[in-house]
Each structure stands twice: as C-alpha cells, then as structure tokens.
Amino acid sequence: MRNTDPCHHHPSICCLLEPKDPREEEKWAAELIQECAKAIADKDSSKIRHLLWVLNELATPYGDCDQKLASYFLQALLGRAAEAGELCYTTLISAAEKQQSFVTARKVMLKFQEVSPWTTFGHVASNGAIMEAMEGESKLHIVDISNTYCTQWPTLLEALASRGSDTPHLRLTVVAMLSMGRSVMDEIGRRMVKFARLMGVPFEFHVVSIVSTLGQLTEEELGLRKDEAVAVNCVGALRRVRVEERDAFMRTLCALRPRVVTVVEEEADFTTSRGDSVACFQQCVRFYSIFLGMLEESFSPTSNEKFLLEKECSRSILGVLACNGGGVCERREKASQWCERLTEAFAPTAFNDDVIGDLEALLERYREGWSLVPAKGNAAGLYLTWKAEPVVWASAWKPIKP
Amino acid sequence: MDPAEGNGEKRALDGEDLVSNKKLRKNRFQVRVLQDAFYGAQHPSAARKAELADQTGLTFEQVQAWFANRRAYDSCRPSQREPSDENSIDDPMEDPEAEVIALSPKTLLATNRFVCEICGKGFQRDQNLQLHRRGHNLPWKLRQRSSKEPRKRVYVCPEPTCIHHNPARALGDLTGIKKHFCRKHGEKKWKCDKCSKRYAVQSDWKAHSKTCGTREYRCDCGTLFSRRDSFITHRAFCDALAQETARVTAAFNNVESNMLQQFPMSHIKASVVHGEAADHEVKQRLALWMGHGSRTNDPLGNNTGFGDMHQVGPVSAAATLYGDLLNSPSNLHQLDQSQLSWVYGDKLPSSSNMGAVTSASLPATSAVKEAETLQPLLGSLPVLFSSQQHHLIAVSDTSATALLQKAAQIGVTSTVPFTGSFEPPKCQNANVHDRFDGLFSSRSQASNLENIVPNFAVSNTFDVYAARHGSPPRDDVGGETRDFLGVGVHTLSQPSINGWI
Numbered sequence: 046m047r048n049t050d051p052c053h054h055h056p057s058i059c060c061l062l063e064p065k066d067p068r069e070e071e072k073w074a075a076e077l078i079q080e081c082a083k084a085i086a087d088k089d090s091s092k093i094r095h096l097l098w099v100l101n102e103l104a105t106p107y108g109d110c111d112q113k114l115a116s117y118f119l120q121a122l123l124g125r126a127a128e129a130g131e132l133c134y135t136t137l138i139s140a141a142e143k144q145q146s147f148v149t150a151r152k153v154m155l156k157f158q159e160v161s162p163w164t165t166f167g168h169v170a171s172n173g174a175i176m177e178a179m180e181g182e183s184k185l186h187i188v189d190i191s192n193t194y195c196t197q198w199p200t201l202l203e204a205l206a207s208r209g210s211d212t213p214h215l216r217l218t219v220v221a222m223l224s225m226g227r228s229v230m231d232e233i234g235r236r237m238v239k240f241a242r243l244m245g246v247p248f249e250f251h252v253v254s255i256v257s258t259l260g261q262l263t264e265e266e267l268g269l270r271k272d273e274a275v276a277v278n279c280v281g282a283l284r285r286v287r288v289e290e291r292d293a294f295m296r297t298l299c300a301l302r303p304r305v306v307t308v309v310e311e312e313a314d315f316t317t318s319r320g321d322s323v324a325c326f327q328q329c330v331r332f333y334s335i336f337l338g339m340l341e342e343s344f345s346p347t348s349n350e351k352f353l354l355e356k357e358c359s360r361s362i363l364g365v366l367a368c369n370g371g372g373v374c375e376r377r378e379k380a381s382q383w384c385e386r387l388t389e390a391f392a393p394t395a396f397n398d399d400v401i402g403d404l405e406a407l408l409e410r411y412r413e414g415w416s417l418v419p420a421k422g423n424a425a426g427l428y429l430t431w432k433a434e435p436v437v438w439a440s441a442w443k444p445i446k447p
Numbered sequence: 448m449d450p451a452e453g454n455g456e457k458r459a460l461d462g463e464d465l466v467s468n469k470k471l472r473k474n475r476f477q478v479r480v481l482q483d484a485f486y487g488a489q490h491p492s493a494a495r496k497a498e499l500a501d502q503t504g505l506t507f508e509q510v511q512a513w514f515a516n517r518r519a520y521d522s523c524r525p526s527q528r529e530p531s532d533e534n535s536i537d538d539p540m541e542d543p544e545a546e547v548i549a550l551s552p553k554t555l556l557a558t559n560r561f562v563c564e565i566c567g568k569g570f571q572r573d574q575n576l577q578l579h580r581r582g583h584n585l586p587w588k589l590r591q592r593s594s595k596e597p598r599k600r601v602y603v604c605p606e607p608t609c610i611h612h613n614p615a616r617a618l619g620d621l622t623g624i625k626k627h628f629c630r631k632h633g634e635k636k637w638k639c640d641k642c643s644k645r646y647a648v649q650s651d652w653k654a655h656s657k658t659c660g661t662r663e664y665r666c667d668c669g670t671l672f673s674r675r676d677s678f679i680t681h682r683a684f685c686d687a688l689a690q691e692t693a694r695v696t697a698a699f700n701n702v703e704s705n706m707l708q709q710f711p712m713s714h715i716k717a718s719v720v721h722g723e724a725a726d727h728e729v730k731q732r733l734a735l736w737m738g739h740g741s742r743t744n745d746p747l748g749n750n751t752g753f754g755d756m757h758q759v760g761p762v763s764a765a766a767t768l769y770g771d772l773l774n775s776p777s778n779l780h781q782l783d784q785s786q787l788s789w790v791y792g793d794k795l796p797s798s799s800n801m802g803a804v805t806s807a808s809l810p811a812t813s814a815v816k817e818a819e820t821l822q823p824l825l826g827s828l829p830v831l832f833s834s835q836q837h838h839l840i841a842v843s844d845t846s847a848t849a850l851l852q853k854a855a856q857i858g859v860t861s862t863v864p865f866t867g868s869f870e871p872p873k874c875q876n877a878n879v880h881d882r883f884d885g886l887f888s889s890r891s892q893a894s895n896l897e898n899i900v901p902n903f904a905v906s907n908t909f910d911v912y913a914a915r916h917g918s919p920p921r922d923d924v925g926g927e928t929r930d931f932l933g934v935g936v937h938t939l940s941q942p943s944i945n946g947w948i
Contacts, residue, residue: 151684159677169676199683200676211475233684240683402638402645410674 073103074111075330078118082326085126097122106355110337114330117359121366125322130367137360138224147232149353154196156350161343162411166429167280167309167439168197169407173400174441175276176204178305182274183213188267188301190220190259191280191309195233199240206244214247218267221254222285224357258374260290264300275301280309284377288316291386299390299444306391306442312428312435313377315365322366329365332377333358339431343412380424380438391442393425401427473513477503481513489518545599547614552605555628606632 081096097119104115124130158165179185185205191197198217206212217237221230234250241248253266259282269275277298286294298306313332318324336358344351364375378386384393396404401417404427408415418428418435426440473481480503484491491499496510503510554560559569561576565583570576580587601617602624610616611627618624626648635645637652639659646652664678665671667687672678682688 155677155681155684158680165676196680196684199680202683203679236684236688239688243688398635399645406644407676 072111074114074118075334077103077115078122078326078330079323081118081122082323085122086322093126097126106359110334110341113337113355114334117333117362118326118330118366120359121363124363124367130363130369131373134360134363134368134373137363141356141360142224142226145226145229147229150194150229153350153353154194156344156348157354158196160411161339162408162415162429163339163437164193164196164280165407166404166417166437168193168200169403170396170400170427170439171278171280171307171309171441172197172201172204173396173403174305174307174394175201175278176208177397177400178276178394178441178443179213179274182304183211184216184270184273185213186216186218186269186273186275188218188220188275188277188303190222190262190282191278192222192225192282193280194225194229195219195237197278197280198237202241202244202246202248206246212246214249215241216249216251216270216273218251218253220259220262220267220282221252222259222282227252227254258287258290260286260294262294262297264297267301269301275303277301277303277306279306281311283308283310283383285374287374288319288376292389295386295390303444305394306387306444307440308383308387308426308442309437309439310380310383311377312379312438314379314382315376316378316382319376325366329362333362335431335434335436339436342414380420380426380428380435380440381422383438384424384426384440387440387442390444392445394441394443395425396427396439396441473503473505477505481510481517485514485517489514489521545601545617545619547603547617548600549603549605550624552628552632555605555625556633604628604632 077096077100081093081100084092084096100115100119100122103112104119105112106116107113108116120133121130124133154164157163175187189195189197195217202215205215219230219234221227230252234252237250238248241250251268253262255262279298283291283294311332314328315325315332318328337355340351340354340358361375364373365377368374387393404417408417408429414432416430416433418430420426420428420438420440424438426438428435429437429439480499484495484499488495491514493507496514497507499505500507500510505513558571561570561573562568563570563576563579563583565580565585568579570579574589577587577589599619600621601614601619602621603614603617604611604624604627606612606628609631611618611624618627629647630651633647635647637646637649638644639646639652639656644655644659646655660673662675663671663673664675666678666682666685668685670681672681
C-alpha cells in the first residue's frame with residue numbers, strides 16, 4: 046500500500062531535515078529497523094525494499110552507534126528476507142575462525158575485561174559461588190560451558206591455591222562452543238596447565254567439542270569420575286541451547302549431580318517473541334543498542350578490540366534474527382524465564398557477603414555507570430546494570446534433592 | 448620455614464614473587480607424608496629422602512631439614528608448645544597432661560577483659576592494665592611470665608563443627624584461640640574501603656589496609672598492573688610464562704620439578720636479547736629461581752638451590768635452567784652459542800679454557816683464584832646470581848670431565864655479545880665473587896657443568912635427553928600432569944623444542 050506521504054517512507058530523512066530533539070535524532074536506527082521489521086511481517090515488499098535502501102544509505106559499521114546498529118540489522122534483515130540467514134551466519138563464523146588466533150582472542154578478551162565488567166562480573170560471581178560450594182572438597186571437577194575462553198579460571202586457581210592448607214585437585218572440562226576454534230582452545234589449555242602448575246594446584250584440562258548441538262550434550266562426553274565434586278559453569282551458554290531442548294538440558298545438568306551450577310546470561314528476551322518478529326526485533330534493537338553504546342563508552346574510539354567485538358555482535362544479531370533452528374541459536378532469555386526453567390530441578394543459592402563485597406569492589410574499578418542490583422520477585426541472583434538497565438544476570442543453583 | 452604469615456592469610460600469588468609464600472608453609476598432605484615417614488624411620492637414607500621429596504614435591508634439602516628439625520624437636524620436649532599452627536596434624540608435642548580449657552564465645556570475643564577500676568579503661572592483657580595502673584599511682588604488680596607453669600594449658604574452640612573443637616587439635620595459646628575464633632566464626636566487622644575485603648580481626652584489617660592498593664603487580668613481560676585480578680588473568684595467558692616453560696619442557700620433557708616454574712627466564716632472555724640492564728625485577732626473579740624458598744644469608748656451603756633438583760632426575764633443573772638460556776625459541780637461536788660461551792669464557796672449547804673452568808669447579812679454596820680467571824664472565828653473572836644471596840649449586844652424577852668432553856664435541860663458538868650490558872654496580876662484584884666461589888666450591892658441584900651440557904645444542908637436547916631416558920615425550924592429549932607438583936610427564940602435543948611457541 047503506497048502512501049504518498051514522503052515522511053512515511055523516509056522517516057529518517059524527515060528527521061534529518063527538521064531540527065529535532067537530539068536524543069530523538071539519535072534513535073533513528075531503531076525506528077527504521079522497527080519499521081522495516083513491520084514491513085517484513087506485513088509482507089509489504091515495496092516498503093521493505095525502500096526501507097532497506099534507506100538503511101543501506103545510512104548504515105556503516107564504522108560510524109556511530111546508530112549507524113552500526115543500522116548496518117548490523119540491515120545484514121540481519123537481508124538475511125531474513127532472503128532466508129539465507131544460516132548460510133550467512135556459518136560463513137561469517139568460519140571466516141572469523143580462520144582469522145582468529147590465540148593471540149587475537151586473548152587480546153580481545155583481556156582488553157574487554159579491562160575496560161568493562163560485562164564479563165568479569167559473571168566470573169567473580171561464579172567463582173565465588175564455586176569456591177563456597179566446594180569448601181572442604183579435595184577433588185573438584187568443573188564443567189565449563191561458556192564463552193569465556195577460560196579467562197575466568199586464573200583467579201579461581203589463585204583462590205584455590207590460597208584457600209588453606211590443602212590445595213584441592215582440579216579437573217577442568219571445557220565444552221567448546223561453535224565459535225571457539227580447536228587450535229585456540231588447545232593453546233588455552235596449555236597455558237592453563239602451566240599456570241596451574243605455577244599456582245601449585247594439581248590440575249587436569251580437557252576440551253570437549255560439541256559435535257551436534259549443545260542441547261545434546263551427554264554425561265558420557267564429560268567423563269565424570271566417582272569421587273569428585275562437580276560444578277557446572279554456564280556463562281553465556283544456556284542461550285546457545287535450542288529453545289525446545291532447554292528443559293531437557295536442565296535435566297542433563299541435574300543428572301551430573303553437581304554441587305553448584307553457576308549461570309550467567311545477558312538480560313534480554315529473544316525467546317518468547319520468536320514467533321512475533323516485530324517484538325523480537327524490538328527486543329534485539331533495545332539490547333544491542335545498549336551493548337554497542339556500552340562498548341563505545343568503554344573502549345577508546347579506535348580500538349581494534351572494540352571493532353572485533355562489534356563484528357561478533359553483528360554475527361550475534363544475525364544469529365538471533367535470521368536463523369531458525371539448525372545449529373545456530375543465540376536466543377537469550379531474561380532472568381525470570383531462566384529461573385522458571387531452572388527451578389524445575391534446582392534451587393537458587395544466594396551469593397555470600399564476601400562475593401557481594403568482591404563484586405562491589407570490582408565495579409569500583411571501572412568507569413561510572415555500572416552497578417549491582419539484586420534480583421527481585423520471581424528471579425534469583427544478581428544483575429549488573431549499565432546506566433540503570435540490567436544487562437547481565439548472575440546466579441547460582443543447587444540441585445534439589447530427589 | 449616461616450611459621451606464620453602475619454595475619455595467617457595465604458597469598459599464593461604475590462606480585463613480586465608468585466609462589467614463594469606458598470612454598471614456605473607445608474601443606475597438610477606434605478606434613479602427613481613426612482610424619483608417617485618419620486614414625487617409620489627417624490633417620491632416613493638419602494634415597495628415602497629423595498623419594499619423600501618426590502612424593503611431596505619438596506626439595507631434598509627441605510626434607511632433610513624437616514627431618515633434622517623433627518628429630519631435634521622430638522628429642523627435647525619443650526615446656527612450651529608452638530603457637531597455634533593449624534596445619535600440624537597429630538602434633539607429637541601434644542602434652543597429654545595439658546589442661547584443656549574451653550572458653551565461651553563471649554569470653555573469646557571479649558576484647559578488654561582487664562578493666563581499670565579508676566577510669567574504666569579496658570585492656571586486652573593484664574600486663575597492659577598493670578602498666579596503666581602505674582599512671583594512676585596505684586599499686587601495680589607485673590607478674591613474671593613463669594616458664595615453669597604447673598600445667599600446660601591448651602584451648603579448644605567452642606564451635607562444634609570446627610576442627611579445633613577436638614581437644615586433640617587444641618591450640619596452645621590464648622591469643623591464638625581468640626584470633627582463630629574471631630577469624631573463622633566471628634562476624635567480619637572490618638572492611639577495607641579500597642577493595643571491600645572483609646576481616647573479623649581488627650589487626651588483620653589494619654595489616655591489610657597498609658598494603659592494599661599500594662602494591663603493583665608486574666608481569667615478566669614487563670606490563671604493570673594495579674589490579675590483582677587483571678594481573679593474575681594476564682599472567683595465566685602471558686607469553687612470558689609460556690616461553691619459559693616451553694623451553695624448559697622441550698629440553699626436559701619427562702622430568703619436572705616444581706621449581707621449574709619458578710624460574711621465569713624469559714625476562715632474562717629478553718634482557719639478553721635486547722641488552723637491557725639487569726633490573727631489580729630480574730634479580731627478584733632470580734632470587735626465587737636460585738634460592739628456592741630458602742632465605743638464609745649463609746653464602747657458602749648452602750646446599751639449597753639446585754641440590755634438590757638432583758632428586759628429580761638425572762637431568763636436573765639446573766641443567767634446565769642453563770638449558771633455558773641455551774635453548775632459544777626459533778627467533779633467538781643466535782643466542783645459543785653466545786650463551787654457551789658465557790659459561791665457558793671467550794675461547795671455546797679450547798682445552799685451556801675448559802681447564803680454567805674445570806679447576807674453578809673443583810671444590811677447593813683455589814676456587815677463589817679460579818674465580819678471578821673467570822672475571823670477564825663475572826660481569827654477566829651477577830644478573831643471574833642475584834644480589835639476593837642465593838647460590839646456584841647443582842648436584843649430579845656424571846663427572847665434570849665427561850661433561851666437558853661433551854661440550855667440546857658440540858663445538859660451540861664464541862661471542863659474548865651481552866656481557867657489557869650486565870655490568871653490575873661495583874659493589875656487587877664482591878658478593879658475586881663469594882657466590883661464585885660458593886657455586887664452584889661446593890662439594891657436589893662439579894656436576895654443575897655436567898648438567899649444562901646435555902642441553903646445549905638446541906637440536907641435540909632432545910636427542911640427548913631421549914638417549915638418557917630412553918623414552919620419547921609422551922603425547923598426552925588431555926593435558927594431564929602426572930602429579931600436582933608437576934613431577935612427572937608433562938604434556939607435549941608435538942615433540943618439538945619450540946612446540947609451545
């Protein structure tokens with residue numbers, strides 16, 4: 046349905062022509078994207094084409110947040126429209142993997158952790174919960190299903206070494222996610238082994254590569270032993286499990302009989318809105334604009350690490366919006382939703398005062414804008430907030446005794 | 448062994464020296480093994496000591512010292528127990544006649560039991576109160592601490608779940624039990640405002656506040672950190688750590704001692720390559736490297752350092768360390784030869800020089816004279832023989848002659864490109880002299896050199912090692928170390944010297 050009103054088709058151009066509230070002007074990408082999503086839902090092909098053209102004109106991955114947002118969503122929209130999302134995603138992933146090396150991965154991760162508590166928040170919380178749950182144990186086995194590239198573990202190793210008179214034996218089994226290249230993981234493993242020796246912690250390291258999807262992980266693959274205390278660390282992992290497999294995955298975790306399960310996820314809901322593309326887009330735009338804004342403010346403008354993270358972000362957006370089923374899944378859920386799933390088999394445990402203290406101290410070390418907020422209502426755990434928006438959620442769970 | 452770390456907290460990772468704090472205190476496992484052995488035999492043979500060293504991951508010297516101390520401890524029953532040592536299991540000094548006192552939590556937490564009747568001021572100890580009373584011109588009496596108490600008192604912790612609740616694990620000191628109770632079972636009222644760390648005991652908090660935030664952490668690669676957590680995370684993945692262990696492992700892959708990881712040679716190597724002056728950091732590292740936890744100032748005849756590495760295997764870590772110098776990653780190959788010549792002087796491998804070195808290595812007072820002939824080398828040595836009074840004394844089986852013959856075979860040429868840059872301040876030379884003497888005058892040392900040789904040639908190392916041990920490096924996919932102390936097989940996914948790089 047053609048509408049002759051130019052503003053309807055060129056909302057952004059309209060905005061640019063008329064002097065407006067600067068804050069509103071900043072949000073042009075969100076608006077455009079939403080419009081486009083709606084058009085796709087309505088199957089209004091001319092409108093789709095038009096909006097995509099506008100987006101294309103304004104988008105650039107090298108510009109400001111809005112321009113970046115526009116660029117990444119454009120890619121996702123195109124993928125969706127052409128139904129080539131998965132192909133695109135896997136191509137991007139393999140290209141990235143080829144370029145990836147231990148050195149670059151390390152640089153990006155460590156720099157990110159230096160400038161922003163986005164990841165370290167979850168690490169500190171999880172490590173604290175693990176240390177508490179494993180008090181007195183002498184043989185630990187941590188199943189690490191995460192995207193942290195093991196950057197979480199050095200501080201844990203140090204904590205174990207300083208713990209007391211007897212240092213426990215630690216086995217670390219890392220479940221490598223899709224994007225984590227084998228050679229990188231091997232190198233990381235070697236470094237971990239060396240570091241553990243330096244710390245004087247008896248250590249074993251093992252990587253499990255996922256053949257099929259994460260949801261199909263079996264106990265056998267993990268190689269548990271009888272006399273060890275198991276902890277499962279899921280950081281940024283649950284969202285990789287396909288939505289329909291999530292409940293089963295919880296049960297699998299429970300079957301491992303862990304002392305504690307630590308869950309860290311990004312606070313966004315891309316799941317309930319699966320069916321409704323417009324709502325899904327809305328959630329995505331909201332979350333990723335916060336994320337990109339945070340990156341912008343945390344890094345220096347010309348940071349290479351920031352650029353790589355943004356590229357990863359664009360892949361993620363593509364993954365959420367343009368991929369349905371298959372091996373790709375990045376459908377985040379909010380804390381309350383995860384809690385609902387987890388309470389089937391687990392009960393939440395609170396973080397102790399020391400951990401809270403550590404987290405507060407952690408946030409002190411970063412720029413302004415971050416704070417810690419305990420979850421309320423039907424969600425347990427803690428939120429990390431950026432400019433009052435909850436962005437990361439950390440929690441710890443104990444299996445309910447049968 | 449340093450009995451306590453002040454506030455009793457363990458710091459395994461210290462910006463300055465990573466592992467030494469941990470090393471000073473023996474952990475429960477180690478104590479148990481040693482105790483069991485002691486009950487079996489109070490005078491173990493050297494082989495037995497070596498075995499125990501292997502088992503516990505301690506050095507031969509440490510085991511030796513432990514037994515000596517233990518025998519002394521056992522033979523004279525002191526009237527006073529050691530202050531609370533929570534790590535001691537089945538302390539044999541436990542006096543079955545001791546009176547076990549169980550104080551209530553209230554009493555333990557009470558801070559000022561002794562109160563002045565005049566002004567109401569409270570004091571922790573009666574002594575302090577008495578001195579205070581002097582100020583009021585009141586009669587005061589200072590009780591002498593009688594060394595012969597009619598009955599020894601030990602204190603148990605009132606908390607039933609606590610290990611010190613058991614009279615067998617009671618603590619011998621009132622202050623000790625008070626602090627223990629407060630720390631373990633008390634409320635952590637004191638909080639550090641810089642880092643949010645919490646403490647139950649005020650003195651612990653004070654001690655912490657003094658150092659909190661003041662410490663900077665420096666990695667071997669040179670980067671400085673103000674935050675401990677970022678330092679630790681960085682260190683785990685730092686290339687400096689990887690390189691050092693890589694070379695060590697490559698040369699020496701089947702046998703490892705936990706001392707190996709204390710020797711971050713990479714920094715030294717970097718210095719060597721870039722001709723940087725040795726700095727304090729290097730010396731610190733070397734201190735660790737050399738002294739292996741022993742902080743004695745006894746310069747000569749101190750058999751710590753590498754002596755114990757002998758126990759770990761025929762090719763000692765001393766060799767590895769030298770090997771470290773001599774095995775370079777691919778981009779530093781040219782150093783091999785120069786480093787060798789560092790050891791052997793400018794003219795290698797002429798027999799005359801070898802002679803000089805050999806005689807220097809003989810245990811004798813002539814060592815002093817020999818050291819002088821090696822003066823040109825000394826310029827570079829202080830870097831490695833740090834100013835912190837530790838000695839490099841290696842022990843091994845083969846004779847010095849065999850060692851030197853091997854060296855001659857390898858055919859090293861000479862250049863010492865970096866001597867100049869390591870010229871230490873003059874005052875250190877004297878120390879180095881002594882240390883050099885110590886190095887080459889110790890009994891078992893001649894082997895010192897022997898250990899170096901097998902690791903000289905990058906290409907030969909592996910073969911030499913393999914030949915000696917007759918087994919190729921194991922390819923263990925899981926990355927598993929044999930035992931937690933690193934003694935045993937280390938994983939090498941490719942049997943190459945530069946495999947880690």
